Amino acid sequence: MALVSIGVGNHTLSADAAASLERCFLAGAPRTKINTSTRSEELQMLWYKNQGKPGFPKYAAHPSESKHVWRPDDPQDQGARALDVDEGSGLWVWLVAHGGPHGWHRPLKHEPWHWERDAARDKHKNAVPLPVAQEDDMAVFTVLVLTDAKKTDKDWTLGHADIGGELPQFDIPTNKAMSRTIRDDGDGQVVTMRRGFLATNIESVGHAWARLYGRGDGVPTYRLNRDEYIDAQRALSMTAAATAK
Numbered sequence: 269m270a271l272v273s274i275g276v277g278n279h280t281l282s283a284d285a286a287a288s289l290e291r292c293f294l295a296g297a298p299r300t301k302i303n304t305s306t307r308s309e310e311l312q313m314l315w316y317k318n319q320g321k322p323g324f325p326k327y328a329a330h331p332s333e334s335k336h337v338w339r340p341d342d343p344q345d346q347g348a349r350a351l352d353v354d355e356g357s358g359l360w361v362w363l364v365a366h367g368g369p370h371g372w373h374r375p376l377k378h379e380p381w382h383w384e385r386d387a388a389r390d391k392h393k394n395a396v397p398l399p400v401a402q403e404d405d406m407a408v409f410t411v412l413v414l415t416d417a418k419k420t421d422k423d424w425t426l427g428h429a430d431i432g433g434e435l436p437q438f439d440i441p442t443n444k445a446m447s448r449t450i451r452d453d454g455d456g457q458v459v460t461m462r463r464g465f466l467a468t469n470i471e472s473v474g475h476a477w478a479r480l481y482g483r484g485d486g487v488p489t490y491r492l493n494r495d496e497y498i499d500a501q502r503a504l505s506m507t508a509a510a511t512a513k
């Protein structure tokens with residue numbers, strides 16, 4: 269697992285926390301400025317040792333404690349799940365009103381700008397259309413983007429060998445229906461489950477998938493024309509079918 273771009277500035281979070289924040293954005297949280305997100309252990313140690321001094325933060329947690337620090341090898345808490353947001357800013361106001369059920373809370377009384385995401389409190393963590401791959405280095409998703417000039421509608425496909433099989437933590441309907449609507453925004457804007465992959469023509473969902481599962485900073489894995497897109501979908505379905513056995 270690697271850090272994931274959250275699509276605001278150059279900020280990153282762990283995949284879990286980034287997916288949670290994407291669900292907040294999709295639920296209406298505005299993408300206003302974020303001051304800090306993930307920082308290195310070295311920087312956190314520098315701040316910890318110099319906290320309260322001129323030019324340094326008033327308070328700074330030890331690198332082994334700070335939820336801002338990314339510690340992928342720490343089995344207790346991998347961190348990279350904290351954000352600092354100006355009090356009264358759009359995102360801050362939204363998180364105060366709606367962040368709780370998404371697991372976002374403010375544990376530090378003297379730092380009202382500091383938000384942490386707690387997976388245990390997140391009531392939306394199994395919601396589609398943003399599956400979260402927890403502690404799974406094998407969870408390699410494929411994001412296909414249809415870029416056919418003849419078709420005005422863009423289309424995104426999120427492919428993974430397990431989406432069409434049994435993957436209960438994703439809470440994706442796994443009946444054998446050929447096609448199933450998972451989200452319907454009206455006017456034909458939908459997220460659907462089709463033959464072992466998720467597809468959508470909702471731009472914000474497509475961009476979220478690209479950010480979360482594309483290779484690199486928000487870059488989709490593949491941009492394809494219509495024929496290539498259909499071929500790639502077919503190949504993904506076959507991979508899913510083979511893995512589900």
Ligand SMILES: [Zn+2]
Nearest residue numbers: 350351352382
């Ligand atoms: Zn903070």
